[in-house]
Amino acid sequence: MRKLWITLTYVVFILLLIIPLVEIVRGSWSEGWSGFTEGLLRQQSLHALKMTALIVVIVTVLNTLFGVMLALYLVRAKWIGPRIKRLLNSLVDLPFAVSPVIGGLMIVLILGPSTVIGTFFEASGFKIVYALPGMVLATLFVTFPLMVREVLPVLQEIGAQQEEAASTLGAYSWYTFWQVTWPSIRWGVIYGVVLTVARSLGEFGAVLVVSGNIMNKTQTATTLVYQDVENFNVVAANGVALVLAAFSVGLLLLMEWAKKRKEVH
Amino acid sequence: MHIEVRNLNKSFGDFHAVQDVSFDIKKGQLIGLLGPSGGGKTSILRMLAGLESPSSGDIVFHGKRVNDLPPQERGIGFVFQNYALFKHMTVYDNIAFGLKVKKQTKEQIRERVMTLVELTGLKGFEHRYAHQLSGGQRQRVAFARALAPEPQLLLLDEPFAAIDAKIRTELRTWLKEMIERVGITSIFVTHDQDEAIEVADEIMIISKGRLEQKGSPWAIYKDPQTPFVASFIGESTIVEDVGALKGFDSAAGKPGTKALIRPEYIEIGKPGEIRLASAALEANVKHIHFRGSEWLVELEVGSVKLVTYRSLEKDVLQPGDRVHVLVHRAYLFNDQESWIQENSLKEDPMPIHI
Numbered sequence: 072m073r074k075l076w077i078t079l080t081y082v083v084f085i086l087l088l089i090i091p092l093v094e095i096v097r098g099s100w101s102e103g104w105s106g107f108t109e110g111l112l113r114q115q116s117l118h119a120l121k122m123t124a125l126i127v128v129i130v131t132v133l134n135t136l137f138g139v140m141l142a143l144y145l146v147r148a149k150w151i152g153p154r155i156k157r158l159l160n161s162l163v164d165l166p167f168a169v170s171p172v173i174g175g176l177m178i179v180l181i182l183g184p185s186t187v188i189g190t191f192f193e194a195s196g197f198k199i200v201y202a203l204p205g206m207v208l209a210t211l212f213v214t215f216p217l218m219v220r221e222v223l224p225v226l227q228e229i230g231a232q233q234e235e236a237a238s239t240l241g242a243y244s245w246y247t248f249w250q251v252t253w254p255s256i257r258w259g260v261i262y263g264v265v266l267t268v269a270r271s272l273g274e275f276g277a278v279l280v281v282s283g284n285i286m287n288k289t290q291t292a293t294t295l296v297y298q299d300v301e302n303f304n305v306v307a308a309n310g311v312a313l314v315l316a317a318f319s320v321g322l323l324l325l326m327e328w329a330k331k332r333k334e335v336h
Numbered sequence: 337m338h339i340e341v342r343n344l345n346k347s348f349g350d351f352h353a354v355q356d357v358s359f360d361i362k363k364g365q366l367i368g369l370l371g372p373s374g375g376g377k378t379s380i381l382r383m384l385a386g387l388e389s390p391s392s393g394d395i396v397f398h399g400k401r402v403n404d405l406p407p408q409e410r411g412i413g414f415v416f417q418n419y420a421l422f423k424h425m426t427v428y429d430n431i432a433f434g435l436k437v438k439k440q441t442k443e444q445i446r447e448r449v450m451t452l453v454e455l456t457g458l459k460g461f462e463h464r465y466a467h468q469l470s471g472g473q474r475q476r477v478a479f480a481r482a483l484a485p486e487p488q489l490l491l492l493d494e495p496f497a498a499i500d501a502k503i504r505t506e507l508r509t510w511l512k513e514m515i516e517r518v519g520i521t522s523i524f525v526t527h528d529q530d531e532a533i534e535v536a537d538e539i540m541i542i543s544k545g546r547l548e549q550k551g552s553p554w555a556i557y558k559d560p561q562t563p564f565v566a567s568f569i570g571e572s573t574i575v576e577d578v579g580a581l582k583g584f585d586s587a588a589g590k591p592g593t594k595a596l597i598r599p600e601y602i603e604i605g606k607p608g609e610i611r612l613a614s615a616a617l618e619a620n621v622k623h624i625h626f627r628g629s630e631w632l633v634e635l636e637v638g639s640v641k642l643v644t645y646r647s648l649e650k651d652v653l654q655p656g657d658r659v660h661v662l663v664h665r666a667y668l669f670n671d672q673e674s675w676i677q678e679n680s681l682k683e684d685p686m687p688i689h690i
């Protein structure tokens with residue numbers, strides 16, 4: 072019986088992961104090396120990959136800063152009442168519950184060009200929706216819980232006593248954070264970063280809605296793959312997908328490593 | 337440093353954890369905070385440290401109100417119950433932490449840390465991490481770390497709670513010596529009354545958020561001011577029916593009066609052993625327990641149960657033996673008052689004049 076389950080797991084694993092991956096590799100190489108490079112070196116491919124990289128970097132930096140900060144406030148701040156903490160705590164999970172497409176739609180509805188806020192920003196020359204800021208915002212929305220959910224339990228577990236000890240020894244919060252808190256949450260944060268990178272690399276729905284998918288302007292790697300598939304440009308789609316997949320495998324390995332370190336510390 | 341606390345209160349939500357606590361501590365004294373669990377000892381200590389802010393009341397160090405001063409600026413050292421060592425730092429770095437914060441030079445830090453390492457007997461352990469130390473060693477690191485920046489007041493929250501009985505006695509003697517040598521005002525919390533009695537210059541008994549009594553261990557033992565203190569310090573049994581005891585008739589007349597009797601207030605002997613036979617009661621030995629250096633004897637006087645000690649040098653009693661019991665004194669209390677009374681029959685009722 073147990074053997075059957077194990078076999079079944081392998082079958083599902085192969086069906087869902089390995090076969091598509093092999094197909095992607097085959098597809099991207101079906102016209103040889105030149106077909107692969109041609110698909111990848113198109114202007115829109117390079118631009119889309121650049122956009123994706125840009126979003127990943129910005130979102131990861133912002134999410135790390137805000138995620139760690141929010142986790143610290145939720146666990147440590149005395150001036151936030153327990154009720155508000157509970158409310159914020161459940162709000163953090165909202166992006167897990169809401170479909171990314173809906174998340175993107177909310178951003179369009181609030182900040183789109185036809186809204187008050189959107190018009191205000193546009194008037195001052197700062198476009199949000201159908202531009203990079205909106206895409207960053209959408210990706211940030213989707214990835215926000217990842218960092219908070221990694222760091223918060225670690226903070227809860229280590230407790231406030233080491234930090235309190237530091238304060239009685241004369242250390243103020245900034246010094247205490249770097250000398251006492253950071254070494255304990257470091258691996259949690261790194262794991263959160265890896266998760267955030269992975270998620271923002273692959274984000275599709277929210278970005279599609281917010282970006283408008285304008286080629287060479289607001290197109291990301293994932294939305295480009297989508298468009299290529301729509302246009303039956305299978306070789307190019309596979310090429311870009313392969314690049315994304317390669318990154319994912321790399322991240323997966325990194326994740327395993329970070330997870331191990333996290334458990335040790 | 338001289339410490340004054342005036343009408344200190346602390347509420348957590350609608351729970352009143354510390355109620356109207358006031359006290360004074362003279363410079364250089366070692367004070368023991370003693371009381372049952374949940375009494376508010378830690379809360380008081382944390383407010384002194386600035387880790388918790390009082391709901392009302394004043395905390396005054398050296399004549400200066402420090403309520404609004406953050407912990408960083410109060411010049412205190414705090415030893416936490418579970419030590420709270422910085423777990424990713426070595427012993428050396430733990431002790432050096434408070435000095436680094438003060439931006440002292442490397443040489444100054446080195447010198448001070450090594451002095452403390454020597455003082456606390458941690459030589460050779462400087463490069464270990466907290467998890468590579470025994471409980472007693474951790475306790476010393478926590479102590480050295482708190483002392484390093486030369487605080488004016490040392491606060492210790494159950495510093496020996498996690499240490500076994502044998503090392504505990506060693507450590508507390510060590511701690512007392514150390515504190516005397518450094519000459520620093522110190523307050524320590526404990527559950528263990530022997531510890532408080534042995535180490536402290538003065539004891540404060542805290543119960544249900546109130547300061548029941550403050551005084552030297554002897555004063556508290558000899559002259560407890562509330563029934564709670566009387567029953568909390570030392571061993572004792574409460575006798576509801578004072579009339580059953582010979583020699584306390586005047587108290588039995590006051591309605592609702594109960595007696596608290598310590599084992600050391602009671603003398604027992606085989607018939608004839610007690611000189612003041614007229615004051616003695618007849619009793620039945622119920623159980624005896626060996627207590628290492630003496631016997632603990634449980635007695636029954638009619639329906640009243642009493643407990644006392646008996647020296648190992650005397651004849652061994654057996655359960656069921658008939659003995660004579662003399663109650664020398666009792667701590668008596670009712671709703672209005674409490675007092676200590678000597679057995680009135682001890683002055684021989686019919687003195688013989690020669």
Ligand SMILES: Nc1ncnc2c1ncn2[C@@H]1O[C@H](COP(=O)(O)OP(=O)(O)OP(=O)(O)O)[C@@H](O)[C@H]1O
Pocket residue numbers: 348351353371372373374375376377378379380527
């Ligand atoms: N942060 C808090 N929130 C709510 N209640 C608290 C908090 N801290 C303490 N209390 C309550 O205040 C009371 C006093 O707590 P405190 O820790 O001062 O007791 P203690 O005398 O140190 O007890 P113990 O000897 O068990 O350590 C307890 O009933 C506790 O439940």
Ligand SMILES: [Mg+2]
Pocket residue numbers: 377378379493
């Ligand atoms: Mg406590």
